[in-house]
Amino acid sequence: MNAIAGVRDLLTRNMRQSGIFIALVAIVALFAILDPMFLSSRNLTSIVLQYTYILILAIGMVMVIIAGQIDLSVGSVVALTGAVSAVVVIQGGAPWWAGVLAALVVGLLVGAWQGFWVAYVGIPGFIVTLAGMLLFRGLTYVVLDNVSLSPFGGTYYEIANGFLNGLFGGQGYDVFTLVIFGLGVAGYAVSQWRTRRGKIAYQQTVESMPLFVAKIVVVAVVVMWFGYQLATYRGLPVVLILLAVLVIIYSLVTQRSVFGRHVYAVGGNLHAAQLSGVKVKRVNFWIFVNMGFLASIAGVVYSSRVNGAQPGAGNMFELDAIAACFIGGASTSGGVGRVGGAIIGGLIMAVMSNGMQLMGVSQAVQPIVKGLVLLLAVAFDIFNRRRAAALR
Known part of the structure; x- marks a missing residue:
């Protein structure tokens, strides 16, 4: 009974994050039942290669949304x-x-341009980036002279299509991939242990030790299984390493740095942040500069993936990135959200898209499903905020 009570307490205290994990597991299980090929090594590798650029955009977008802004x-x-x-x-x-x-x-430069209008002129981010959506699309047509360019080939092509394998050998699987995933699991376990010790030192509530160990074991099993699937196909995708590095860096920036705390402060209570001495204009400027930087990384990854550049590239990417953030637990009112949550939200979008494609679901139906999922995610956020207000 104590274990059950512990699980219930953990889910209640962290409903926003635990809910998306459960949703991701449920969606993966559903598609695995409907199509056994969904969990094949080839298809899992395909998901990594096809949707990484959306996850990169989601990392930047979640910081923008936390600060109470939006980037279209x-x-x-x-x-x-x-x-x-x-x-x-x-x-x-x-x-x-x-x-x-x-x-x-x-x-x-794009990020600095938009950050200037938002932070120092005072135009809402929605309007500035809506204008930017039209402006930069037009510039794309001008740069490409209305024609597509391809192929890149060589090293550039390998950015989003290359693999690291064979470094440590292995029969039927790549040992290097398994080693990297093993190090990732070890790093996660150490990080969780240090977080737990910190909470105990500040007399904060933590889950029981058996539940804590069980959580680490479950994560380790899932991650190593995923790593094994990649190892038995073509090895470790280069773009997955890039994504992992960005997730680690931005998780530290948002959770451990002064700038990250200021971003949360601006989005959570703008007036209080101003009274506390937070340089709001500077924060707003740099979150858009950062968004432009990450969008350029996504642009490199996407153009590498398709081995060329087209005037219509990136269409609707902003909506996928925004949806990933809200599904991942970001609040529509700002001040709430995590990089990890945005990644999970992006994975939910990726899994749904890939699963529906495998099942042959009509292109007309797929956006309907995504729209309903986004609507439910925002409704869940509103329910949580009302519930929290009622408990106060």
């Missing part, structure tokens, strides 16, 4: 940065790294 332009920025990279590498004959650098510079 990221899909157009993905197209523009990919186009600039294509012109530099394909038309100009420059090395792959020059194309990547050019894309990153353009992304930073």
